[in-house]
Amino acid sequence: MKKLPRIYKPLIAACTAMATMLAAPAVSAQTDYPNKPVSLVVPFAPGGSTDIFGRLIAQHYFKDKGANAIVENVPGAGGNIGAARVARAAPDGHTLEIGAMSTHAMNGSLYTSLNFGPMEDFVPIAMLAQAINVIAVKPSFPAQTFQELIEYVRAHPGEVNYSSGGIGTHNHLTLALLEERAGLEMVHIPYKGGGPAVTALLQGEVDMFAGGASLLLRHAEPGNVRLIAVTESTPSELVPGVPSASDIVPDFVVTNWYGVFGPKGMDPELVKAINAEINRIVALPDVAERLSGMGMVPNPVSPEKLAEILDQDHQLWSKTIESLDISNH
Structure with missing residues (x-):
């Protein structure tokens, strides 16, 4: 292969520099972000x-x-x-x-x-x-533990109900999945939002609710609701002493x-x-x-x-x- 004449070397260098300049915006775009x-x-x-x-x-x-x-x-x-x-x-x-x-x-x-x-x-x-997700029951609910809850619901098909923030919400689907995985039969009562659904639990209109700890912790401390299980695979320090539901229903994990x-x-x-x-x-x-x-x-x-x-x-x-x-x- 012939060597290129010396006159072409500056041209090649200029083309290389131009190619570098054309590629630069992709990098500078990150450097300049955000620019509005x-x-x-x-x-x-x-x-x-x-x-x-x-x-x-x-x-x-x-x-x-x-x-x-x-x-x-x-x-x-x-x-x-x-x-x-x-x-x-x-x-x-x-x-x-x-x-x-x-x-x-x-x-x-x-x-x-x-x-x-x-x-x-x-x-x-x-x-x-x-978000730490918790299953809560009203204080008068007979079950004291998640194991007892499962046994009670199985023994009383169609008698236990739960609230949610509406059809298809995370609250609803969490307990619908529990029904499916644990072979339970419960009654779903949808409300217009998580707040009203928690209020229904506080007033004893429903037996159970599953939702974020942020909705339930302040009500659990004075004993207005009882936290019975978290739906993550392991317990959380944010709700000490509350076990994971997966200890009892292994294939039930909701995050x-x-x-x-x-x-x-x-x-x-x-x-x-x-x-x-x-x-x-x-x-x-x-x-x-x-x-x-x-x-x-x-x-x-x-x-x-x-x-x-x-x-x-x-x-x-x-x-x-x-x-x-x-x-x-």
Whole structure:
């Protein structure tokens, strides 16, 4: 092969430099992010757990870069309206969803007429925290332990009832799954929201409720409800002395978590950068303390691990929803 004339060497060097310059925006885009206000879309009404998460994140989000993060509440249809807005956004990281596992792992099976894919149209970015899920009974309920609860319900089919925040909510599906896995028969009484469902338990209108520790801890301390089991695979320090339901029903494990999602097509490097920032924020002492008071446990994971967790939950709930023939629309 002939050597190139010396005159071509500066030209080759110039072309190489140009190629480097053309490739640079992909890197500088990460360096410059965020370069405009970031919209943190909360697909639920103000005041709930996702809203609190959104405002905690907004306070700290890339503040070293002078970022301006704004929480936007876009409630409706079990989180679907807000989620759809994020799915249609540009994948540049400036529109993100502060969402829940239920919005993505459950809603695709619960709502049959969605114009977006809760699983397909998003990239999981970061887990905010895992919510400790507790099964509670009214103080006068005969069973004192989860083992006794199972035995009592089996001995009284169709006589024990439970409340939920509505058909297809996490409260409902948790105990519907318990019925299926433990061979029980109970009566489901849906209410319009988790608050009214807990009130029904406090007033003795229903026997049982399954929900976040944040909803139940303050009522358990004065003895207005009795916490009988957590639905995670292991007990939690947030509810000391309360065993895991899986000790009695091994194939019954239910988790609930909150996370950050973006529209599909986001640059993987940008996803990693946002993941690192979210993990940094939830580890801040004041944020961690606030989460603990909400019955939440920080659980920082990589985007890849979060995608794996989401897929497992989606498989569980899509099969459960189909087998129970539950649908909202």
